[in-house]
Amino acid sequence: MNRKDYLIIGAIILGAVLLLLIPLAMRALQGNYTIAGGESYHQLWLFEGRQGANQFIDPMTGTSMPINIIHFVSSSSPLLFIGVMTFLGALTLILFTLLLREHAISTKNSIIILLLLATSPIFIYLFSGITIYAFSIVLTLLAFLLLSRKLTFFGIIPLIILPFVDFYWALFTLLILIVYMVGTGSTPKSFTYALLFLVSAIIASFIGNATIGHDLFTDLVFSGSSIITDIGADPGFSFSMIILSIVGLVLLWERGLRNVFVYAIIGLFIFGAFFNNLIRIYLGFILVIYAGFAFSYLKKRKWSIQLIKKTTLLLILCAILFSTLFYVTKIIRSEPTSEFIDATQFIATQSQPGEVVFTTPENAYLVTYYTKLETFINPVRAEREPLRLVLFENITVSRTLEYTQSVFTQNHVRYIFIDQSFEDYLNGKNGLIFLMQTSQSFVKVYENEGFTVWMYTG
Amino acid sequence: MDVKRIQKSPYVWLIAIFVLVLAFRLFMVFQTPHFNYDAYFTLRQVEQIKTTGLPLYDDPLSYGGKSQMFAPFNYYLLAAFSFMIPLDIVAKILPNIFASLLVILLYFFSFKHTKDTKISLLIAFMAGFIPIFFFDINAISVNYTAILLIFAIIYCMTRINEKRYTEYTLILMFLLVLTTPLAFVLIIGFLFYLIFLKLENQEIEIKEIESILFFIFLVFWVNLLMYKQAFMTHGLLAIWQNIPITFLSNIFSRVTFFEAFFTIGLIPLFFGIAAVYMAFQKAQNKSVILLTGFLVGVFILVWFKILDLITGLVFLSVTLVVLSAFSLKNFTNFIEKTKMNKYENIILAAIVLLCIVTALIPSYIVTKDRIREVPQSQDIRVLIMAQEALPKNAVILSTLEEGNLVAYYAKRKNVADTNFMLIPNINQRTNDITTVYTTKFETVAVGIMNTYEAKYLFVTKYARTKNNIEEPAYIGDVACFQLPYISQDAKLYYLKCKIGG
Numbered sequence: 001m002n003r004k005d006y007l008i009i010g011a012i013i014l015g016a017v018l019l020l021l022i023p024l025a026m027r028a029l030q031g032n033y034t035i036a037g038g039e040s041y042h043q044l045w046l047f048e049g050r051q052g053a054n055q056f057i058d059p060m061t062g063t064s065m066p067i068n069i070i071h072f073v074s075s076s077s078p079l080l081f082i083g084v085m086t087f088l089g090a091l092t093l094i095l096f097t098l099l100l101r102e103h104a105i106s107t108k109n110s111i112i113i114l115l116l117l118a119t120s121p122i123f124i125y126l127f128s129g130i131t132i133y134a135f136s137i138v139l140t141l142l143a144f145l146l147l148s149r150k151l152t153f154f155g156i157i158p159l160i161i162l163p164f165v166d167f168y169w170a171l172f173t174l175l176i177l178i179v180y181m182v183g184t185g186s187t188p189k190s191f192t193y194a195l196l197f198l199v200s201a202i203i204a205s206f207i208g209n210a211t212i213g214h215d216l217f218t219d220l221v222f223s224g225s226s227i228i229t230d231i232g233a234d235p236g237f238s239f240s241m242i243i244l245s246i247v248g249l250v251l252l253w254e255r256g257l258r259n260v261f262v263y264a265i266i267g268l269f270i271f272g273a274f275f276n277n278l279i280r281i282y283l284g285f286i287l288v289i290y291a292g293f294a295f296s297y298l299k300k301r302k303w304s305i306q307l308i309k310k311t312t313l314l315l316i317l318c319a320i321l322f323s324t325l326f327y328v329t330k331i332i333r334s335e336p337t338s339e340f341i342d343a344t345q346f347i348a349t350q351s352q353p354g355e356v357v358f359t360t361p362e363n364a365y366l367v368t369y370y371t372k373l374e375t376f377i378n379p380v381r382a383e384r385e386p387l388r389l390v391l392f393e394n395i396t397v398s399r400t401l402e403y404t405q406s407v408f409t410q411n412h413v414r415y416i417f418i419d420q421s422f423e424d425y426l427n428g429k430n431g432l433i434f435l436m437q438t439s440q441s442f443v444k445v446y447e448n449e450g451f452t453v454w455m456y457t458g
Numbered sequence: 459m460d461v462k463r464i465q466k467s468p469y470v471w472l473i474a475i476f477v478l479v480l481a482f483r484l485f486m487v488f489q490t491p492h493f494n495y496d497a498y499f500t501l502r503q504v505e506q507i508k509t510t511g512l513p514l515y516d517d518p519l520s521y522g523g524k525s526q527m528f529a530p531f532n533y534y535l536l537a538a539f540s541f542m543i544p545l546d547i548v549a550k551i552l553p554n555i556f557a558s559l560l561v562i563l564l565y566f567f568s569f570k571h572t573k574d575t576k577i578s579l580l581i582a583f584m585a586g587f588i589p590i591f592f593f594d595i596n597a598i599s600v601n602y603t604a605i606l607l608i609f610a611i612i613y614c615m616t617r618i619n620e621k622r623y624t625e626y627t628l629i630l631m632f633l634l635v636l637t638t639p640l641a642f643v644l645i646i647g648f649l650f651y652l653i654f655l656k657l658e659n660q661e662i663e664i665k666e667i668e669s670i671l672f673f674i675f676l677v678f679w680v681n682l683l684m685y686k687q688a689f690m691t692h693g694l695l696a697i698w699q700n701i702p703i704t705f706l707s708n709i710f711s712r713v714t715f716f717e718a719f720f721t722i723g724l725i726p727l728f729f730g731i732a733a734v735y736m737a738f739q740k741a742q743n744k745s746v747i748l749l750t751g752f753l754v755g756v757f758i759l760v761w762f763k764i765l766d767l768i769t770g771l772v773f774l775s776v777t778l779v780v781l782s783a784f785s786l787k788n789f790t791n792f793i794e795k796t797k798m799n800k801y802e803n804i805i806l807a808a809i810v811l812l813c814i815v816t817a818l819i820p821s822y823i824v825t826k827d828r829i830r831e832v833p834q835s836q837d838i839r840v841l842i843m844a845q846e847a848l849p850k851n852a853v854i855l856s857t858l859e860e861g862n863l864v865a866y867y868a869k870r871k872n873v874a875d876t877n878f879m880l881i882p883n884i885n886q887r888t889n890d891i892t893t894v895y896t897t898k899f900e901t902v903a904v905g906i907m908n909t910y911e912a913k914y915l916f917v918t919k920y921a922r923t924k925n926n927i928e929e930p931a932y933i934g935d936v937a938c939f940q941l942p943y944i945s946q947d948a949k950l951y952y953l954k955c956k957i958g959g
Contacts, residue, residue, distance in 0.1 A: 311628070312675055
C-alpha cells in the first residue's frame with residue numbers, strides 16, 4: 001500500500017463520516033435539531049433509564065430486556081451518542097480495511113469494497129442513528145482482526161464481551177467463525193481458542209439471561225419484509241449491491257465440499273435476511289465483499305465492447321449513488337419533525353401519568369419519548385404479542401363503538417395520535433375515524449400539518 | 459424489372475403480406491370512431507404532451523387526483539405523429555403499423571435461421587394473423603411497440619457477433635426500457651436462456667453476457683426511478699400493480715383453456731413445440747434455446763399472475779410462430795429426402811390453408827368482438843354535456859372501465875379507473891363502486907358516494923350489463939337523484955342528498 005492508497009482510504013473514511021453527518025446537518029438546517037428515527041429514541045431512553053432496581057425491564061415498553069453491558073454506560077446526551085456512533089462508523093471502516101489487508105486482498109479491491117460499504121444503506125443505518133448493532137459490529141471486526149494477527153488474548157476479549165451486548169449477534173458470529181475456519185481450510189490455534197471462549201461466553205450469557213428471568217427466544221423474531229432499500233426496506237440492500245453480490249458469488253465459486261458449505265451458510269443468511277434485521281445487517285458486511293470483487297472484476301476485465309463496459313459501470317455507480325441519496329433523504333425526512341414534536345408535546349402537557357396513547361407501532365418509541373406515556377402497541381410488543389397487534393388492527397377498522405370503548409377503557413387509552421403512517425392502518429373513513437367523527441365519546445383536541453390528536457372521553 | 463422477376467422476389471410477397479395485414483387491421487379498427495375504454499388514458503397523456511411537452515404524471519382527475527407512473531416513450535411517439543395527423547387517426551394507425559411490422563421482423567428472423575424464403579414468408583403470414591394479437595387492436599396499446607422491440611432485441615441477440623448488431627441491441631434495449639416495464643419479461647427470458655445454455659453445456663458468448671448484464675442494470679435502475687413511489691407504497695407487491703382481486707380474476711378468466719389454444723393458433727402451437735423438442739433433443743440451436751428461455755419465462759410469469767393472460771398469450775404465440783420456422787425447416791428437409799418431395803409446395807399450401815382456417819378466421823372473430831367493446835356515442839355525448847355544465851371540481855362515479863372515459867371527455871374527477879397503482883384499499887373502493895350500482899338501499903349508495911365526494915352517477919349500457927341491472931334500484935327517488943343529463947340510455951344523475959347532513 002503506497003501513500004496514494006492511504007490518502008484514498010483516508011478520503012473514503014472522511015467522506016463516510018461526512019455522509020453519516022449529512023442527515024443531522026440537513027435536519028438542523030431545516031430547524032429540526034433532533035436525531036431521526038424511533039429506534040434511536042428507544043436506545044436513548046434505555047441508556048437513560050436502565051439504572052436502578054428495574055434495570056432488566058425496558059422502561060419504554062414495559063417488557064423484559066436481555067443483558068446488555070453497553071446500556072450500563074449512563075448518558076442522556078443525544079449529541080454525545082451521535083459523536084460516538086460516527087466514531088464507531090469510522091472505526092468500522094478502518095477495521096474492515098485492515099482485515100481485508102490481513103487476508104491479502106489487493107489494495108484496489110479493498111478500496112472498492114470500502115467504498116461500497118461506506119455508501120451502503122446498512123452502514124448508514126447503523127451509524128447515523130443510535131443502534132446497539134453498531135457496537136456489535138465493531139467488536140466482531142476487532143476480534144477477527146486481532147485473531148488474524150495472532151493476537152489471541154486481545155482477540156478473545158471482544159468475543160467474550162459480545163454475548164453480553166447482543167446474544168444473537170454472538171451466536172451468528174460463532175457461525176461465521178466456523179464458516180471462516182472451514183472456508184480457509186486452516187484451524188489456527190488462535191481461532192480454536194476464540195471459538196471455545198466464544199462458546200463459553202454464549203453459554204454464560206444464556207445462563208445470565210435465564211437468571212434475570214429474560215426469555216431469549218422472545219428476542220429472535222422473524223417477520224417477512226422487503227430487503228431492498230430502493231423500495232423502502234429499512235435497513236436493506238441497494239438493488240445494485242444485490243446484483244453485484246450475485247455476480248461476485250458466481251465469480252468466486254470454486255468446486256469442492258468446503259465451498260458448498262460456505263455457500264450454503266451464505267444462502268441461509270440470504271434467506272434469513274428476508275425475515276430478520278440482525279441477519280440482514282450481518283449479511284450486509286459479507287455481501288459487500290462479494291459485490292466489491294464483482295465490481296472490480298467488471299472494471300478490470302476486457303470487455304468486447306467498451307461502450308457496454310462504460311455504460312454498465314456508469315449504471316452501477318448511478319444506482320449505488322441513487323440508493324445512498326434515497327436512503328439519506330429518507331432519514332432526513334423521517335420523524336420526528338417539529339410538527340410531530342409539537343403534537344406529542346401537546347399530549348404531554350395535558351396528560352396524566354398512566355394514560356395510554358393509541359398510535360402505530362412505528363410511532364410508539366417517539367410518542368413515548370416525548371409524552372412519557374406508554375403506547376397501546378410498540379414494535380417489541382407487536383413482535384412478542386401478535387394477538388395485541390391483531391387487536392390494534394381490529395380497532396382501526398372496527399365500527400362497533402362498544403367494542404372500541406371496552407378495549408380503550410381496559411387498556412387506559414386516553415389519546416389517539418394520528419399521522420400519515422396511521423393512515424395506512426385506517427380503513428379510509430370507515431373504521432376508527434368513522435367512530436371518532438360520529439360518536440360523542442371522542443373529541444378532537446389537536447390538529448396541525450397532518451397530525452391529529454383525539455381524546456377518548458369514555 | 460419484368461413482372462415475373464418482381465413476382466419471384468420474396469420482398470414483394472413480404473410487402474404484400476404486410477399490406478394485407480395492415481389493411482385488415484385498419485379496416486377493422488376504423489369500423490368504429492371510438493376506442494376501447496383504456497385507450498382514453500393514452501389519449502389524455504398524448505394531448506397533455508402536445509400541450510405542455512410533458513406527460514401528466516400528477517393527474518388531477520384520476521381517483522380524484524393521484525400520481526401516475528408509466529414509461530413515456532410510446533406517448534411521445536404518438537404525440538410526435540399527432541402534430542402531422544389528427545390524434546384520433548394516429549391513435550388508430552400507428553399501433554397497428556407497429557403490430558404489422560412484426561410480419562417483416564419475423565420474416566427476417568426466420569430467413570436468418572432457415573435461409574428459406576417460402577418458410578419465412580409463411581412465418582410472416584402466420585405472424586400477421588395471430589388471433590390473440592388482435593385483442594388490443596383498438597386500445598392504442600403500448601404492447602405492440604413493446605413486442606416489436608422485444609423480438610427485435612431477441613433477433614439482434616442472435617446476431618450479436620455480427621457488425622453493428624451490438625449497437626442495435628443497446629439502442630433497442632434503451633427504447634424498450636423507456637417504453638414499458640415488460641422489459642422485465644425479457645430479463646427473465648435471458649436468465650432462463652443462460653440456465654439452459656449451462657445445462658446443455660453450450661458456450662455462452664461474452665458479448666451476450668455483457669449485453670444481458672447491462673440490460674439487467676438498465677431495466678432495474680430505470681424502473682426503480684420510474685416506479686419508486688409504487689414500490690414504496692406497495693412494496694414488492696407493486697409488481698401485481700395493486701390490481702383489485704375481482705378485476706384480477708376477470709383478467710384471468712377472459713380466456714378459457716381451449717380458447718387459449720385457438721387464440722395462439724394451432725399451427726404455431728404444433729410446430730413451435732416441435733421446435734423446442736428438436737432443439738433440446740437434436741440440434742441444440744442457440745437461437746431456439748434463447749426463444750425457449752423466453753417462452754418458459756413468460757409461462758412462469760403468467761402462472762404467477764405477474765403478467766396478465768392476454769399479454770402472456772401474445773408473447774407465447776409470437777414466440778411459437780418464430781420457433782415454428784425451425785421445425786418447418788426440419789419438416790421440409792425431411793420431405794425433400796422422401797418420395798413426397800414433389801408435393802412440397804402442395805404441403806406448404808396446405809399449411810397456409812390451415813393457417814387461414816385456424817388463424818385468420820379466429821382473428822376476425824376476436825377483432826369483431828373487441829371492436830364492439832367501445833363506449834356508445836350517447837355515453838360520450840353525455841360526458842361532453844357534463845364537461846360544459848358541471849362544476850370544475852365535480853366527481854363522477856362510473857364503472858372502473860369507464861373512469862378514463864369520464865376523465866377524457868367530461869374532464870372531471872372520477873372515483874376510480876383502471877390505473878390502480880398507489881390507491882389504498884383498492885378492493886374496498888372497487889367493491890363500493892359495484893355496490894352503488896347494485897344495492898337496493900338508497901342510504902348505502904348515498905353513503906358511498908358521500909365517502910368519495912361524488913355528486914354524479916354515470917349510468918350507461920355498459921354499467922347496466924356489467925352489474926346486471928336495468929337501472930339502480932333507488933334511482934326513482936327524485937328527491938335525492940335528479941337526472942340533468944341524458945342521451946338515449948346514457949344517464950348522468952345528480953345526487954342531492956347527504957348522509958347525516
